Amino acid sequence: MDHEEFLQIGEQERRRQAEYRHHIHVCMAAGCLSSQSDKIKTALETEVEAHGESGHCLVKGVGCMGLCGNGPLVAVPSEDVLYQGVTTEDAPDIVKNLGKGPIRHKHCPTDIPFFKSQHKIVLENCGRIDPERIEDYMAVGGYQAFMRVLTELMPIGVINEVTRSGLRGRGGAGYPTGLKLSTVARSEGTTKYVVCNGDEGDPGAFMDRSVMEGDPHRVIEGMAIAAYAVGAHHGYIYVRAEYPLAIERLNKAIRQAQKAGILGQNIFGTNFDFSLEIRLGAGAFVCGEETALLASIEGRRGSPRPRPPYPAAKGLWGCPTLINNVETFANVPAILRNGGDWFAKIGTKKSKGTKVFALSGKVKNIGLIEVPMGITLEEIIYDMGGGIPDGRRFKAVQTGGPSGGCIPADHLGTSVDYESLSELGSIMGSGGMIVMDDGSSMVEVARYFMEFCMSESCGKCVPCRVGTALMYDLLTKIAQGHANQSDLQQLETLCDMVRSTSLCGLGQSAPNPVMSTLRFFREEYLEKLADTELVKE
């Protein structure tokens, strides 16, 4: 396919869509689908046909529109109308009211901070395009960055652009992406790989799933650009098997891209070849750790190995491997399209761009948001999230899942960036954000996450294998009121030891939920100790 043909596909699709007077978008992401949004879409199509509007009204299945807690969501973008809690019975009304203003009882205002405060880069197409059609992605400029990169830039040019953007890994640790690209590019070896980590496993996290479901071509484009930058010709997307829809859409997207000549050999008439395959995770959380993930792709038991050597030097089958999170790759096309400087203007001094968060728990607006780095937790929870429901009081917000921590009310003014969150003993993490109200017991929260780490520890190294089990036992003892001062002391000793001596990130960060709840909610632990009275005296 040459440039002309490529641009024409997008242009044709734009023209095709412009012919429709009305557009109806139905969310077909996992959340709304589980409330049967597919049936709503069929009902809408039937209704449109019954009104003889088939040629004038386009009913389109799209990715996540964000406000998952109020789904199923249906949008009429031509009139800037959003409907929430839609059922199949609403289909006639929705179609009847096209062009006449929204139907009142299902109308969801779109001028609220939940939508207005967002800054969409990664999610710019999510909820706008049909993730199952490559033409729709091309119609909004998809793959143009990749084409420009291949025809106009040298690999070093791509690396420089990403470096200038200041993009950091969105998987949680925040390693500078440009630096990683240049390390892999400079590593010796003729065979190199690009791997996308889609093994999102933190409880309460669904950012990567939404991106893969809602805009799969974007992930492919990001990976293809990165592959060109580092000199890789083959890539893997590692997706957990618990995400069947994401897998289906990615597979479809890969096939479409192959058919269009965007994946394969001599892409866009250049001498660059790139192919892509999906590998499924079999249910182990630890496979989100990069060395375990690579072992799993190789067909071995998914357990981590000591680093160095880092995957950038010795990764898949001993070859230099670029491994990044879904959201990191999804940022790349936008950076190459708009320039690194554009990206670097968004966010804070050290944390550039935006971050997608999965906002859940005891908060009014539950769903997916993309916010500029540097926004405060308060803005996210109170303005965008709408505060705490049922007249309860805010207690803490958990970020970073089992590797993160709980941030209390007096720190809600904290800016959301890598450094500020780790100063508070939490981490940015991959983007799970669970809000808790005054009904939550922080000992139980710590115990829940420790149980998670205990059952997800691979068992290779002693501190994580035994330490997480011992800490879980102690937390259970405390929660049941059977523990005393010395147990608490031992718990803290174990936290320090497991953090300092574990082999991989899972064990090293497993104590975080305990340490952060001990830091901010110590009195809750003390209240539960059997010998608390003695201490008070």
Next chain:
Amino acid sequence: MVKTLRIDDQDVSAGTDDTILQVAQDNAIFIPTLCNLEGLKPVGACRLCLVEVEGYRGLAPACVTRVEEGMQIYTQSERLQTYRRMILEMLFVEGNHVCAVCVSNGTCELQALAQRLGMDHSHLEYRNPAKSVDVSHYRFGVDHNRCILCARCVRVCDEIEGAHTWDLLGRGIQSQVITDLNRPWGESKTCTSCGKCVQVCPTGALFKKSKAVAEMEKEHEFLPYLNTIREVRSNG
């Protein structure tokens, strides 16, 4: 090429590809380890050999960390001693180690390390797990109560014998070593009954049948054999 570095207060020289552990052992500096065995691929799993390296953010496992010119390594700090004792305690409370009735009493590496590092009792609570014993093999037995999951048996069977009879099952605290696809050892189709696994086992988890308490002495000619393999590999 030779590198010079400092371990504790001793200046030492090392080959370019040497690990900290190798250099320490060459210079009679004691760094404890249980999962490591010369001749088998190091895995860095037991964490007993963690050392402090100046300029490093975290602790470094001596068995897999390569030496660098001018490195300053500390192997005996108070903090390391504490961690090492805790790791040993963890190993003791995770299984059911009763030296008094163990075939390897007196020849056990776990027991010897506990004595050497001054672990005379456990501060941690014993978990007393229910674990099984498999004596279906005609010559050998495996007692999971005494297994510390160092995976030496898995590695020696795979890397040296080439049979890969042993592997690991499950995750975390539920992990255990298995033969074939978790079939009884005696029914294994892949086991060659070579006995290498029994010889490399640091505890009494793998043993020869007909051995009573404290009778399970390792046949040390197996271990030089492993060393030779290493030399052959590094020369080839």
